[in-house]
Amino acid sequence: xxxxxxxxxxxxxxxxxxxxxxxxxxxxxxxxxxxxxxxxxxxxxxxxxxxxxxxxxxxxxxxxxxxxxxxxxxxxxxxxxxxxxxxxxxxxxxxxxxxxxxxxxxxxxxxxxxxxxxxxxxxxxx
Amino acid sequence: xxxxxxxxxxxxxxxxxxxxxxxxxxxxxxxxxxxxxxxxxxxxxxxxxxxxxxxxxxxxxxxxxxxxxxxxxxxxxxxxxxxxxxxxxxxxxxxxxxxxxxxxxxxxxxxxxxxxxxxxxxxxxxxxxxxxxxxxxxxxxxxxxxx
Amino acid sequence: xxxxxxxxxxxxxxxxxxxxxxxxxxxxxxxxxxxxxxxxxxxxxxxxxxxxxxxxxxxxxxxxxxxxxxxxxxxxxxxxxxxxxxxxxxxxxxxxxxxxxxxxxxxxxxxxxxxxxxxxxxxxxxxxxxxxxxxxxxxxxxxxxxxxxxxxxxxxxxxxxxxxxxxxxxxxxxxxxxxxxxxxxxxxxxxxxxxxxxxxxxxxxxxxxxxxxxxxxxxxxxxxxxxxxxxxxxxxxxxxxxxxxxxxxxxxxxxxxxxxxxxxxxxxxxxxxxxxxxxxxxxxxxxxxxxxxxxxx
Numbered sequence: 001x002x003x004x005x006x007x008x009x010x011x012x013x014x015x016x017x018x019x020x021x022x023x024x025x026x027x028x029x030x031x032x033x034x035x036x037x038x039x040x041x042x043x044x045x046x047x048x049x050x051x052x053x054x055x056x057x058x059x060x061x062x063x064x065x066x067x068x069x070x071x072x073x074x075x076x077x078x079x080x081x082x083x084x085x086x087x088x089x090x091x092x093x094x095x096x097x098x099x100x101x102x103x104x105x106x107x108x109x110x111x112x113x114x115x116x117x118x119x120x121x122x123x124x125x126x
Numbered sequence: 127x128x129x130x131x132x133x134x135x136x137x138x139x140x141x142x143x144x145x146x147x148x149x150x151x152x153x154x155x156x157x158x159x160x161x162x163x164x165x166x167x168x169x170x171x172x173x174x175x176x177x178x179x180x181x182x183x184x185x186x187x188x189x190x191x192x193x194x195x196x197x198x199x200x201x202x203x204x205x206x207x208x209x210x211x212x213x214x215x216x217x218x219x220x221x222x223x224x225x226x227x228x229x230x231x232x233x234x235x236x237x238x239x240x241x242x243x244x245x246x247x248x249x250x251x252x253x254x255x256x257x258x259x260x261x262x263x264x265x266x267x268x269x270x271x272x273x
Numbered sequence: 274x275x276x277x278x279x280x281x282x283x284x285x286x287x288x289x290x291x292x293x294x295x296x297x298x299x300x301x302x303x304x305x306x307x308x309x310x311x312x313x314x315x316x317x318x319x320x321x322x323x324x325x326x327x328x329x330x331x332x333x334x335x336x337x338x339x340x341x342x343x344x345x346x347x348x349x350x351x352x353x354x355x356x357x358x359x360x361x362x363x364x365x366x367x368x369x370x371x372x373x374x375x376x377x378x379x380x381x382x383x384x385x386x387x388x389x390x391x392x393x394x395x396x397x398x399x400x401x402x403x404x405x406x407x408x409x410x411x412x413x414x415x416x417x418x419x420x421x422x423x424x425x426x427x428x429x430x431x432x433x434x435x436x437x438x439x440x441x442x443x444x445x446x447x448x449x450x451x452x453x454x455x456x457x458x459x460x461x462x463x464x465x466x467x468x469x470x471x472x473x474x475x476x477x478x479x480x481x482x483x484x485x486x487x488x489x490x491x492x493x494x495x496x497x498x499x500x501x502x503x504x505x506x507x508x509x510x511x512x513x514x515x516x517x518x519x520x521x522x523x524x525x526x527x528x529x530x531x532x533x534x535x536x537x538x539x540x541x542x543x544x545x546x547x548x549x550x551x552x553x554x555x556x557x558x559x560x561x562x563x564x565x566x567x568x569x570x
Contacts, residue, residue: 065237096469096470100169116513
């Protein structure tokens with residue numbers, strides 16, 4: 001029962017690109033993993049002095065209110081630590097579902113994909 | 127587990143995070159097998175995730191019964207989330223956007239309701255809760271040869 | 274109740290009729306919990322029980338008349354209106370005529386079970402005959418419901434066909450990174466879903482940063498339409514695109530204000546060209562007259 005599902009990493013990889021953290025979410029995400037990720041990101045921002053976080057959700061086929069809350073909390077926490085968060089690559093079906101669900105994530109900055117997200121962070125940073 | 131593609135009635139336990147993931151995967155598979163479009167699949171999986179989490183968090187765990195429906199004209203999917211937890215004391219309040227007793231965003235019930243076609247809650251304080259959601263494959267009156 | 278089993282003079286329809294009359298309450302109680310009645314009479318169960326009783330009474334009436342298989346039997350007249358309203362309610366929630374008919378067929382088992390219990394030997398010919406008569410009667414009820422449902426559906430299908438014509442809404446690429454949907458006609462839930470889906474797909478395909486929803490061709494904007502617009506704007510934003518609603522005619526602007534509709538943070542422009550100018554400006558693109566430029570140089 002606690003076996004990770006096929007095609008699903010046990011932990012979400014967090015990469016550093018300069019002073020930007022790139023988090024790529026893929027496939028099924030357990031609630032526990034999402035909460036672990038929240039801690040990892042916060043930790044990396046404060047220890048490695050990151051100024052931006054890009055969360056790539058192009059590989060995510062469902063965002064429910066739990067994951068939505070985790071994403072919003074990551075952004076707020078990062079904001080408190082002076083890092084900006086951009087949510088990138090949301091699929092159309094996911095966006096439509098989130099809006100119907102009543103979750104519009106107003107506090108989150110969004111971008112079409114990772115490139116655009118990096119662009120956004122660079123523009124604002126300079 | 128069912129082999130992929132085949133859609134039959136299933137009952138899955140809801141007792142942990144990992145079970146939620148299973149429920150989502152199974153609903154996705156069923157919905158795809160029944161011919162739901164991508165957006166409808168996503169809505170169903172999201173509704174299932176919300177409701178299964180409710181069963182886990184508020185109902186202390188339980189099970190989900192997933193049943194494919196077919197009335198000859200349209201295919202559908204029924205999901206019944208059953209727990210024997212404390213029940214919902216004030217259903218109207220629980221169905222209100224933003225109301226939460228579990229530290230979430232309070233969109234579980236009300237949000238899931240908006241994602242499906244039919245939605246009903248059967249609850250009694252102390253005796254548990256059954257939430258049933260039904261969605262039908264969107265019917266575009268495409269020309270069907272021979273009909 | 275004792276059904277005179279040995280009395281050959283009493284016909285099966287009459288047995289059924291008196292059974293229905295005498296067990297009205299029990300039948301109604303069982304039917305009230307079937308999907309058909311439960312989903313239509315959502316306000317109170319008592320209301321469902323009353324409706325069930327009316328149907329049982331009508332069936333009893335039809336049985337007495339002996340016209341078990343006659344859809345036009347006058348016994349159905351008192352409940353035709355009620356059945357019509359019920360099927361319409363079901364049709365509006367998306368049930369098809371055959372779905373509704375299936376639900377009516379679901380009424381058979383509980384009442385046949387009750388009838389069987391009336392007989393000491395349910396396998397004896399009189400019992401079989403009564404069950405057969407009752408089954409026939411319920412089959413006729415199903416046809417009556419089917420009839421009303423099909424009528425209601427024909428109307429619905431026509432309306433949907435009309436809307437589908439309107440659905441053919443193209444998403445146009447106006448400029449690099451800017452797409453637009455000219456909305457024409459009524460914007461209902463089904464259609465706004467289609468618009469939302471095609472707009473979001475276009476945003477991905479065109480890598481658009483700006484999406485313009487032009488409502489010049491939308492006859493009225495009520496709170497529901499406004500809600501659809503705001504949902505589309507919100508979904509586009511989640512994908513990283515900014516949405517502009519254009520084509521708000523003065524009359525519509527007035528209605529929006531008078532109805533107290535809050536378009537919230539939705540960016541609006543009066544015309545499509547104003548919206549395009551805004552989108553281009555935001556992307557640092559300037560458009561100017563070639564001649565004017567030459568004469569300045």
